[in-house]
C-alpha cells in the first residue's frame with residue numbers, strides 16, 4: 034500500500050523540480066550582494082556632490098567598473114528571483130501570473146542591459 | 160490510499176489557514192514582512208541606479224540635470240530611504256544565512272536577531288548620512 038496522499042503528485046505532475054535551484058541561486062547572489070552592496074554604498078558616498086568629470090573618471094576605473102558590473106549581474110538575478118517568489122505567493126490566476134512573471138524578467142533584463150551598457154560606455158566610450 | 164495513478168479528487172471544504180490579521184504582531188514577523196517590502200523597494204529602486212549610470216555615461220549636461228533631482232530634500236529623502244532599505248534587507252539576509260545554517264532557532268535568539276538587525280539598520284543608515292553631511296562641510 035502506498036503511504037501517499039494525492040497531494041504528493043499535485044495534478045499528477047509532481048513538483049517542477051526547480052525549487053532547490055531557485056533557493057540556491059537566491060542565496061549565492063545574496064552573498065555576492067552583501068559584499069557588492071557595501072561596495073556600492075562606499076562608491077556613492079565617496080561621490081556625493083562630485084561633478085561629472087570626477088564621477089566619470091571614477092566609474093571608468095577598471096576595478097570600479099568590474100565591481101559595478103558584478104553588482105548589476107548579481108543584483109538583477111537576485112531581484113528577479115525574489116520578485117518571482119512574491120508574484121507566485123500572491124497571484125494565483127494563470128493569465129495574470131504569466132504576464133507578471135514575464136514583466137518581471139523584462140524589467141530585470143532592462144535594468145541589467147542599460148546599466149551594463151552605461152558602464153561599458155564609461156570605460157571604453159572615450 | 161491513493162497512488163500515483165489516482166485522479167485528482169474534488170477538494171473537501173476545509174477551514175482555510177488563518178492569515179496575517181489573525182496573529183499578534185511579533186517582531187520576527189514584522190521583520191519578515193519588512194524584508195519582503197525592502198526587497199521590493201530595492202527592486203524598483205534599481206531604476207534610480209540605472210538612471211544615474213546612464214546620466215554619467217551621457218555627459219555633463221544630463222548628469223547635472225539628473226543630479227539636480229537628488230539634491231533637494233525629497234531627493235535626499237529617497238536616497239536615505241534607499242540606504243535604510245538596503246541595510247535592513249542586507250542584515251535580514253544575514254539573519255536568513257544564520258537560520259539557513261541551522262542556528263538561532265530558540266525564541267530568545269530569534270527575538271534578539273530581529274531586534275538587533277532592525278536597530279543596526281537604523282544606526283548604520285544614520286552614521287552613513289552623518290558622515291556624508293560632515294564630508295560636505297556640515298549641515
Ligand code: HEM
Nearest residue numbers: 063066067070112115116118195198199201202249252255
Ligand atoms: C545586500 C545584500 C542582500 C542580501 C544579503 C539579500 C538576501 C536575501 C535573501 C536571503 C532573500 C530570501 C528571503 C526568503 O527566502 O524569504 C532575499 C529576497 C529578496 N531580495 Fe535580497 N538580498 C540582498 C540584496 C538585494 C537587492 C539589492 C535587491 C533588489 C535590487 C533584493 C531584492 C530581493 C527581493 C525582491 C527578495 C524577495 C523577497 C521575498 O521573497 O519576500 N535583495 N534577499
